[in-house]
Amino acid sequence: xxxxxxxxxxxxxxxxxxxxxxxxxxxxxxxxxxxxxxxxxxxxxxxxxxxxxxxxxxxxxxxxxxxxxxxxxxxxxxxxxxxxxx
Amino acid sequence: xxxxxxxxxxxxxxxxxxxxxxxxxxxxxxxxxxxxxxxxxxxxxxxxxxxxxxxxxxxxxxxxxxxxxxxxxxxxxxxxxxxxxx
Numbered sequence: 001x002x003x004x005x006x007x008x009x010x011x012x013x014x015x016x017x018x019x020x021x022x023x024x025x026x027x028x029x030x031x032x033x034x035x036x037x038x039x040x041x042x043x044x045x046x047x048x049x050x051x052x053x054x055x056x057x058x059x060x061x062x063x064x065x066x067x068x069x070x071x072x073x074x075x076x077x078x079x080x081x082x083x084x085x086x
Numbered sequence: 087x088x089x090x091x092x093x094x095x096x097x098x099x100x101x102x103x104x105x106x107x108x109x110x111x112x113x114x115x116x117x118x119x120x121x122x123x124x125x126x127x128x129x130x131x132x133x134x135x136x137x138x139x140x141x142x143x144x145x146x147x148x149x150x151x152x153x154x155x156x157x158x159x160x161x162x163x164x165x166x167x168x169x170x171x172x
Contacts, residue, residue, distance in 0.1 A: 001121075003123070009130050010130075011130065011132070021131075024131070024154070024155070027154055028150055028154060031150075031153060031154060033135075033146065033150060035087075035135045035136040035137060035146065036133060036134070036135045036150075037089070037134040037135060037136065038132075038133070038134040039131065039132070039133050039134075040131075040132045041129060041130070041131050041132075042129070042130040042131075042132070043127060043128070043129065043130060044095050044096075044097065044127070044128040044129060044130040045107075045110070045125065045126075045127050045128070046097070046124075046125070046126045046127075046128070047122060047124070047125050048122070048123040048124040048125075049119075049121045049122045049123060050121040050123065051121060060119065060121065064114055064117075064119060064122075067117060068110070068113055068114060068117060069110070
């Protein structure tokens with residue numbers, strides 16, 4: 001088994017309201033950053049896992065996103081994989 | 087003024103306990119993913135902003151990270167900038 005590091009980016013789909021992002025945008029504006037047009041907040045999940053190869057590591061992490069890490073109705077996700085120590 | 091899209095990744099520093107990540111790891115294990123060694127959870131912040139050029143866009147977003155988006159004591163951040171529509 002080899003060790004991989006996966007990075008999963010989970011973001012709200014286009015068109016889904018992001019109240020947390022709006023709150024941060026308001027806070028940035030009140031700090032004086034009037035140049036900010038939009039803020040959207042997502043999750044960034046780093047997973048260290050064992051797998052036979054990169055393909056099966058990616059498949060496992062995509063399945064984790066579908067089952068637990070993301071809500072496929074509202075969110076989309078993107079997975080990047082690299083071998084640990086490679 | 088030009089429009090830029092910034093992506094800021096905010097993660098806990100090495101050595102800082104991540105209870106949210108540990109909880110997710112436990113949930114993944116109870117779903118059968120015994121191959122998961124570690125999970126760490128961070129924030130992924132997308133900011134659309136106006137700036138004169140890429141350098142000043144990056145400087146503004148790094149300052150936002152220092153002042154609001156990250157806690158520099160516990161977290162580190164990385165910023166990527168691209169021009170909108172480029």
